[in-house]
Amino acid sequence: MSGKREIDDVTGVETTGHTWDGIKELNKPLPKWWLMTFYASIVWAIGYMIVYPAWPTLNGYTKGLWGYSQRVAVTQEIEGARTAQATLRAALEKTPLAEVKNDPDLLRFAMVGGASAFATNCAPCHGRGAQGFTGYPNLNDDDWIWGGTLAEIQKTILYGVRGAHKEARTSDMPKFGTDGILKPTEIDDVAEFVLSLTKRASDAAAAGRGAKTYADQCASCHGAEGKGNAELGAPNLVDDIWLYGGQKADIVQSIVTGRGGAMPAWEGRLDPVTLKSLAIYVHSLGGGK
Ligand code: HEC
Numbered sequence: 001m002s003g004k005r006e007i008d009d010v011t012g013v014e015t016t017g018h019t020w021d022g023i024k025e026l027n028k029p030l031p032k033w034w035l036m037t038f039y040a041s042i043v044w045a046i047g048y049m050i051v052y053p054a055w056p057t058l059n060g061y062t063k064g065l066w067g068y069s070q071r072v073a074v075t076q077e078i079e080g081a082r083t084a085q086a087t088l089r090a091a092l093e094k095t096p097l098a099e100v101k102n103d104p105d106l107l108r109f110a111m112v113g114g115a116s117a118f119a120t121n122c123a124p125c126h127g128r129g130a131q132g133f134t135g136y137p138n139l140n141d142d143d144w145i146w147g148g149t150l151a152e153i154q155k156t157i158l159y160g161v162r163g164a165h166k167e168a169r170t171s172d173m174p175k176f177g178t179d180g181i182l183k184p185t186e187i188d189d190v191a192e193f194v195l196s197l198t199k200r201a202s203d204a205a206a207a208g209r210g211a212k213t214y215a216d217q218c219a220s221c222h223g224a225e226g227k228g229n230a231e232l233g234a235p236n237l238v239d240d241i242w243l244y245g246g247q248k249a250d251i252v253q254s255i256v257t258g259r260g261g262a263m264p265a266w267e268g269r270l271d272p273v274t275l276k277s278l279a280i281y282v283h284s285l286g287g288g289k
């Protein structure tokens with residue numbers, strides 16, 4: 001190594017003076033920007049270790065000046081969400097049923113709560129999609145046995161149908177067959193008449209005879225035109241939506257037994273906010289009036 005700067009012949013770059021087996025090392029320092037970034041990251045890393053938790057110790061770890069911890073952050077987030085929920089619950093409890101829809105936040109809160117309470121409490125009878133089963137009404141359509149306004153839906157949910165609650169909706173179709181109110185031939189005729197309401201009668205003469213029985217025995221509840229009466233829980237017979245099935249055998253069976261489906265009361269079993277949310281949820285399903 002000489003004191004004099006040595007220039008490489010091929011590249012024209014200064015060498016460091018180191019030589020291995022005749023190969024010379026060129027003196028090419030790291031670019032400035034690279035070095036600066038390197039030093040800056042060292043400074044940053046030291047700063048990080050000072051303010052954030054960094055090093056394990058025998059019985060824990062260095063907490064850092066800011067005392068940051070993800071566990072604390074998550075706990076705070078959960079606390080925040082709880083407070084927000086409590087606020088919404090309190091607001092929902094106070095807000096009259098009909099006014100909840102005016103507040104988008106409250107409405108969203110009620111819908112989420114209603115959907116989850118529905119899945120737990122109502123889906124076993126009404127189906128996960130509220131589509132219903134034979135004897136258990138579909139809650140998506142706009143055909144309502146007991147009324148489809150928010151208030152009527154809430155009443156049905158609170159007090160139930162034909163149950164023990166003193167406010168329960170009650171109204172019993174007579175057991176025309178079982179109690180011998182009508183003769184089997186009369187039942188057959190009136191069933192033909194009911195079929196004729198949805199243009200499905202196969203025996204016009206029977207349907208004609210049934211029309212008289214219908215007017216005498218059935219119109220008081222189901223209406224002269226068969227459109228039903230929500231005050232009496234008497235289903236519409238002309239819309240071709242059937243709670244118990246629309247085949248002739250099903251209709252005969254309904255007339256013979258009077259059916260008498262029961263829905264439990266939910267007042268006292270679910271809290272008032274959940275009950276309100278359920279009414280809003282069911283009303284929103286598509287058929288709400
Ligand atoms: C044990 C079965 C059962 C459960 C559980 C049940 N229901 Fe019902 N629900 C019924 C039956 C049966 C009827 C029809 C009653 C009738 O024949 O009038 C009904 C009727 C209704 C109606 C009236 C429909 C109409 O057309 O007027 C609403 C609304 C309703 N249920 C909502 C609910 C909600 C909300 C829940 C959950 C909190 C629920 N139901 C849980 C059986 C059930």
Ligand code: HEC
Pocket residue numbers: 145171172173174176190191194213214217218219220221222232233234235237241242243244245251254255258259260261262
């Ligand atoms: C006192 C009122 C009342 C009278 C009278 C009455 N019904 Fe009903 N009817 C009802 C009620 C209430 C239901 C619903 C029963 C239920 O939800 O379980 C019903 C249900 C029915 C259904 C089943 C509808 C469906 O969607 O599956 C048929 C069919 C029916 N009635 C026909 C008749 C005929 C025909 C007569 C006359 C012979 C008659 N009803 C008389 C109240 C009455």
